[in-house]
Amino acid sequence: MSQFEKRALSDGVLWSVMSLVVLVRFTAGVEIWGQSFGWEIVEQSSGSLFSTYIAIGVIAAAAQLIIYFSFRAFKVDLYVKDERDHLIEKRANSIAYWFILAVVNILIMHVLLNDIYKAIDRDVLNFTTPTGFVFALLALLMLQEVVRNLAAVAQYRLAAWMP
Amino acid sequence: MKKGRVSNQIRSLRQKSNLSQQELAEQVGATRQTINAIEQEKYSPSLELAFRLALVFNADFSDVFQFHPE
Numbered sequence: 001m002s003q004f005e006k007r008a009l010s011d012g013v014l015w016s017v018m019s020l021v022v023l024v025r026f027t028a029g030v031e032i033w034g035q036s037f038g039w040e041i042v043e044q045s046s047g048s049l050f051s052t053y054i055a056i057g058v059i060a061a062a063a064q065l066i067i068y069f070s071f072r073a074f075k076v077d078l079y080v081k082d083e084r085d086h087l088i089e090k091r092a093n094s095i096a097y098w099f100i101l102a103v104v105n106i107l108i109m110h111v112l113l114n115d116i117y118k119a120i121d122r123d124v125l126n127f128t129t130p131t132g133f134v135f136a137l138l139a140l141l142m143l144q145e146v147v148r149n150l151a152a153v154a155q156y157r158l159a160a161w162m163p
Numbered sequence: 164m165k166k167g168r169v170s171n172q173i174r175s176l177r178q179k180s181n182l183s184q185q186e187l188a189e190q191v192g193a194t195r196q197t198i199n200a201i202e203q204e205k206y207s208p209s210l211e212l213a214f215r216l217a218l219v220f221n222a223d224f225s226d227v228f229q230f231h232p233e
Binding site: 001002003005080081082083084085156 | 192193194195196197200206208209212
């Protein structure tokens with residue numbers, strides 16, 4: 001496993017966990033192990049939203065630092081990349097870009113159709129409130145990182161796909 | 164146009180030269196994992212890296228890499 005692959009794997013796991021944290025913090029519906037998440041956005045006050053935003057940023061930064069220093073402790077140089085690593089990174093970035101493009105368009109259609117056809121349940125992933133908007137942006141940022149890192153790992157693991 | 168396949172003799176040349184994957188990687192400025200992927204023909208190197216590999220073995224390019232149009 002190359003250094004860059006190890007980094008992609010650890011970042012992929014980190015951002016998956018962070019996505020779950022955001023999902024649990026902002027949504028409700030199904031309850032598993034005492035944590036509720038689902039299709040309904042739980043409205044929060046602006047103060048609560050702000051503290052959640054800061055907390056998620058701090059947790060993400062702390063986790064990144066832990067990953068960085070863990071690799072350094074094992075003398076793994078995370079910045080050593082060769083042409084294959086660069087190619088894989090480029091493709092992973094491209095996949096993440098197309099993912100964002102697709103999701104943003106789905107979100108636009110979702111909000112517009114929800115407004116046009118009032119019959120749709122307004123509580124189902126309503127992104128027009130501040131809570132829904134913050135959730136959508138945070139989830140999008142994190143899922144982009146998940147997709148980028150998992151795409152990199154998949155390219156290393158499923159190398160037969162490579163030309 | 165149909166895609167062709169690139170094969171190589173890196174593994175046998177490396178073993179003849181008594182080089183480890185890591186040593187070869189260091190000589191050509193790549194990672195050991197990339198050398199492994201090239202040997203397994205799961206990754207086709209850039210032209211520059213391919214020439215560097217041929218230079219290490221002091222071999223003709225066509226003795227190291229072969230192209231099979233399909």
